[in-house]
Amino acid sequence: MRATPFALAFGEIAPRFPAIAEALQLQGTAATDRDRFVLLEPVGRLLREIVPPDAGADALEAHVLLLHHAYLFWAAEQRVYPISEPTLRRAVAEKRMTTDLPHAAQYLQLPELRVWGAPHDANPPEPLDGMFVSEATPGGPGAIAVLAIFGMRPDRPGFSAVGLEGRADPDDPTASEIEIAAARDDGSAPFGPTLAGGTAAGLYSVANAGELLLLTCRLLALLDSG
Numbered sequence: 416m417r418a419t420p421f422a423l424a425f426g427e428i429a430p431r432f433p434a435i436a437e438a439l440q441l442q443g444t445a446a447t448d449r450d451r452f453v454l455l456e457p458v459g460r461l462l463r464e465i466v467p468p469d470a471g472a473d474a475l476e477a478h479v480l481l482l483h484h485a486y487l488f489w490a491a492e493q494r495v496y497p498i499s500e501p502t503l504r505r506a507v508a509e510k511r512m513t514t515d516l517p518h519a520a521q522y523l524q525l526p527e528l529r530v531w532g533a534p535h536d537a538n539p540p541e542p543l544d545g546m547f548v549s550e551a552t553p554g555g556p557g558a559i560a561v562l563a564i565f566g567m568r569p570d571r572p573g574f575s576a577v578g579l580e581g582r583a584d585p586d587d588p589t590a591s592e593i594e595i596a597a598a599r600d601d602g603s604a605p606f607g608p609t610l611a612g613g614t615a616a617g618l619y620s621v622a623n624a625g626e627l628l629l630l631t632c633r634l635l636a637l638l639d640s641g
């Protein structure tokens with residue numbers, strides 16, 4: 416099994432997580448409630464240590480998102496599902512999906528260099544390593560929180576991350592609905608490669624947040640089949 420982004424970014428910080436677990440228990444706070452999670456004293460102390468002093472609001476929010484997903488993953492015993500290439504192909508082709516989670520939090524680790532996307536519009540595409548997935552609170556029944564990890568490679572000390580919450584809808588909702596729309600502007604099919612030569616190389620792409628959520632929900636539906 417290859418290294419996870421948790422091991423890369425939080426391996427040295429994980430010994431601090433039991434103090435967060437104790438604070439959650441004392442406060443009677445659900446671990447999935449990010450707004451209350453960030454107010455915990457051990458969380459605030461840890462953020463002051465890992466966030467650069469001159470970081471702006473966006474950087475602070477990104478660190479909170481990463482730390483919260485990392486804690487949930489740690490508290491759920493670091494469950495990793497290595498996704499095989501046949502399973503990935505099934506997820507792309509089949510329509511079945513679910514937001515039912517086998518564990519409170521897990522990491523879906525995709526085959527290397529098979530799925531690509533641009534974490535931010537101004538950035539070039541990067542390989543999608545996988546997704547942290549947990550229950551979204553608040554968010555209503557069936558809502559999940561996803562943190563997608565892009566650009567993990569040996570010559571890079573970090574990675575890019577994209578967070579989103581919602582439910583995938585097979586009826587392709589509009590952006591005004593709580594579910595996330597997955598339609599592409601050019602009308603092409605979801606997961607079709609956007610990189611030059613991608614079809615011949617057997618690559619896939621996620622073109623927007625809706626496709627990312629859709630892929631996650633399809634993979635969740637296939638976990639019990641290997």
